[in-house]
Amino acid sequence: MIPILNQVGAIFIPVNNIEEASDWYCEILGLPRDGEILYGHLYILPMNGTGIVLDSKIFSEDNIIKTPLFHFNTDNIESAYEYMKSMNVHLTTEIEHNHYFNFRDPDGNHLMVCKC
Missing domain, CATH: 3.30.720 (Signal recognition particle alu RNA binding heterodimer, srp9/1)
Structure with a gap:
């Protein structure tokens, strides 16, 4: 086992x-x-x-996540993108392939939201 x-x-x-x-x-x-x-x-x-x-x-500074290591799920990528914009989140990409976008947290960590 x-x-x-x-x-x-x-x-x-x-x-x-x-x-x-x-x-x-x-x-x-x-x-x-x-x-x-x-x-x-x-x-x-x-x-x-x-x-x-x-x-x-x-x-x-060396430990900041420079490439998304995981993603947050969403059922609606467009709504998620508009929500993050309204929250003044630092978006680093547009919606890519109608499937995901990347953003940074206040510490500079690169994160992702992805349509599940």
Whole structure:
């Protein structure tokens, strides 16, 4: 029996300021900001499915995500794009192939939204 499961438990995102980052992510994802900051540097976003952990301890200019390592799902790519524009999110691409677009968080991490 293999003791490692073929599941992704959580994705860590390096952030500079844990309070500001947790507020920003909760706002753009429509999540309640009712969790606590753990150990002074971790915030676990209450996601459905694979978790996201914001971590200010691992932040450095060298650790900024330069290529999206995962994507947020959407059922409507056009609505998602317009929503992110209305939230003044730094969009780095237009909608590509009617399927996805990229953006940056306030710390410069490159992320993606993709039509599922």
